[in-house]
Amino acid sequence: MAGALFIATATPLYSASTQLLIEIRQERAIGADATLTPAPIGKRMMKSEIAVIKSAALLRRVVEREKLIDDPELGAATIAATIERLKNALAVTLLRNSRVIQIAVTSMDPAKAARLADAIADAYVVDKLDARLEAARRASAWLADRLVALRRQSHNSEEALALFLAATGASARAEGMKIDPEQSASLARRVAGVRAEAAERKARLELLQRIEGRGGNAAELPGVGGAIDELRRRAAQLSRQEAELRSRYTDGHPSVVALRAQIADVDRAIATEVRRLSVGVRHAFELAEGSREAAETTLRDITATDDRGKSAAIMRGELERAAATDRKLLENMLRRARLVQEQSTFEPRVARIISAALAPSAPIWPDNAQTMLIALALGVIAGVGAAYASELADKGFTTLAQIEAKLALPLLASISEMKSHGGANGGVAPILADYLRAKPLSRAGEAFRALRSAIAMSDVDDPPKLIQLTSTVPGEGTTTIASALAASAAQSGLRTLLVDADLRHRAASRIFSAGEKPGLVDLLIGSAQPSATIFFDDKRGIWVLPAGAEIQNSSDLLASEKMKALVAALRRQFDLVVIDTPPIGPVLDPLIVAGLVDRTVLVIRWAATPREAVAHAIERLPERGKIAGAVFNLVIEAKARKYGRYAYSPYSGAGSFENYHVE
Structure with a gap:
């Protein structure tokens, strides 16, 4: 009788579910061939994706978009409380031996259950696309910085060649060419500037090597700032949030797991930026050293030989080669920048909905047959127990x-x-x-x-x-x-x-x-x-x-x-x-x-x-x-x-x- 009364008075609950397929991501290496390598998907990665779906940041989007704070079933006084109620109604599971994640929402309204399941799946897909776009934006910013440096370097090489040609004039092609003292002083000043720049780049490289020797990285170099500082502030903020969550929850709690996944993403971004800085320092030193050697060779050839015509020809050749090298580097970097821009405008999806949620026709709770069987079993147990207790009392x-x-x-x-x-x-x-x-x-x-x-x-x-x-x-x-x-x-x-x-x-x-x-x-x-x-x-x-x-x-x-x-x-x-x-x-x-x-x-x-x-x-x-x-x-x-x-x-x-x- 209690079971029948419970079934008659209980509010039925409906569950609707949608399914997401996690695509195999292609990792792009920015190079001449732009090779694509598949990133493996394991259980740990799938658990991290499930934690992201259950995270408060993602569910906040759903709460705000669906205006659940005013919902009579899930709404609460605060957004945090509403998010917690939505999390309690949410069930995210990984289908066995697959890359399919099932998102199920339980509600008293079958249509609302289906709507919320689809909304959570859409929010997850949008979140992954936003993350990809942010990564592409950072790569574009790095390439832009490199292009500025290469353009300046190419401009300097072209300017040096133009100065030489202007100083020598057409008679540089003839033998016995002479260079007046003013032109020679201008070239000496140019060589001194190249030497100073090479010395500065060498000092920066030696400082990086000392930092790396004691276990540090390029992020410790003075004047790096910019993206590194922003990423560090983001990592510190996430660490404080993790400490607050761990004081309230266990390490296996979905919120803690999701936050750790975000911290790992930030750490990877910092590592990428550090590698970029390290490569940039070494590359800048190599370019400066090459320019210095070329300038010193040219100056040495001019001042060390009496054959002014021959020296002028040698210097001109060196300057032309340096200018050509800088132009080639600039062209390669421009080609790579265009490739990155194309990749950022067309990114393959990392997840897609393969089965949209449908409004259920029958409730999942209470299960009438199961409830009556349990009630019958409990009734029999209670009756036998009461009879046994009465027998013991008699x-x-x-x-x-x-x-x-x-x-x-x-x-x-x-x-x-x-x-x-x-x-x-x-x-x-x-x-x-x-x-x-x-x-x-x-x-x-x-x-x-x-x-x-x-x-x-x-x-x-x-x-x-x-x-x-x-x-x-x-x-x-x-x-x-x-x-x-x-x-x-x-x-x-x-x-x-x-x-x-x-x-x-x-x-x-x-x-x-x-x-x-x-x-x-x-x-x-x-x-x-x-x-x-x-x-x-x-x-x-x-x-x-x-x-x-x-x-x-x-x-x-x-x-x-x-x-x-x-x-x-x-x-x-x-x-x-x-x-x-x-x-x-x-x-x-x-x-x-x-x-x-x-x-x-x-x-x-x-x-x-x-x-x-x-x-x-x-x-x-x-x-x-x-x-x-x-x-x-x-x-x-x-x-x-x-x-x-x-x-x-x-x-x-x-x-x-x-x-x-x-x-």
Whole structure:
């Protein structure tokens, strides 16, 4: 019922999913051939992509674009809280043995679930494209810086050649050409400038080598600034964010993993920029050194030879070669810059949506069949547990099987509880005895006949004549059963005597209004004769021997030789003698009487008397072989039926037997 109520009242949830294919990325090497090499995709990389999808930065785009802060289901007071709710509704998984990532969103609205799944996938694709464009922008900026330097260097080479040609003029082609002092000084100043620039580039290269020698990199060079500083500030900011997240989450949390992926991207960008700077320093030194050597060679040739014409030709050749070299370097760099620009305007996709989300037609939660199965299982477990707990709490005997298993005794009869209808003594016992006499064919009458038959069958060859009825603790109805058993035997024509041997409580004597009459005590101490103590009860048709006078040492009196002689005499005079004795637990009297009778019947109150107490009482009896069996008394049939048919009586489960009883 709880499961059905839950299904009826639960709000259904729908899940929509979209699928992304992660493309194999092509890494481009900026060179003459612009080679493309595939970048491998492994599980770590795929986990990093999943972390990016779950990152707060990406989900913020979705929250802002879809205006989820005003959504009644996912909206919250702040954008951060809304992002957290969206993250809880998001599930990102990697399909096994593939490069496909599945993005699923759960919502109460199926259309909204599909819309948000597609929105998250689109945001991821756009984020990857933005990252690619940013990388291309950085490469273009680096190439632009290099082009500026190469243009300046080419311009200087062309200017040097032009100055030489202007200084020599057309006569430089002829032999014997002379250079005036002013022209020679101008060329010397040009050589000095080239030497200074070469020395500066060499000093910068040596500084870089010393930095690298102690484990540093080009980023430590003075004046680098620019992109390196920006990337460093970005790395420091991400590190602070990582420290804040690690103080709240574990290392495996999606937010921490996503932030680490961003830090790794920044570190790679810094490393690329450092390599670019290092290569630039070395290349600048090589160019400056080449220019210096060319200029010094030209100057040396001019000043070291007397053949001015030949020297001028040599210098012109050197200057022309240097200018041609610089032009070629500039042309190569321009070609590479155009290639990078083309690559930045057409980038292959790193991810694409291969399956858009569709609005689901059926909810994923609650699963009616699964919920009912779980509810049924829990109900069965709870029921069995409650039954087991109730059974553990029930310390008394309730079934025939318990009597046979725990006590190794037969159950002779089960006497149902009868409601009191009043009576002379206001008790139940005389009512039961009178009821048996008034309605001998009732269920109670049949139960006592079955009891007498079971007692007789305990010794077929020599049916017992002296029967003791006792119990474990007071209040189990021993006197009631004893008087009713005597009345039932008297109805069958047996000369029956009921002996009240409970000299402490005297319940049977009060039932028969014989509390003040002489009885068993008087007979044993010799103060009265049998004719004065044993009387006949006309109403119930039985003979009664009451307890008699008060006495302190009842155990000694019952263990006397006179008691043994009295029992022998009663055996000869009556067909059946029923002796009512006190409980075994508190006193010794029933143990003494048990040694004098033929059989002992143990009365057990149904579902009340502790099992361990009954077992201990049986162990105290002198002869276990004399125990005829046990009788259930005060059985509450309405409760007893829950233990199963025939649980407390061999005939309790047959409803058709009611036709044989006259109540």
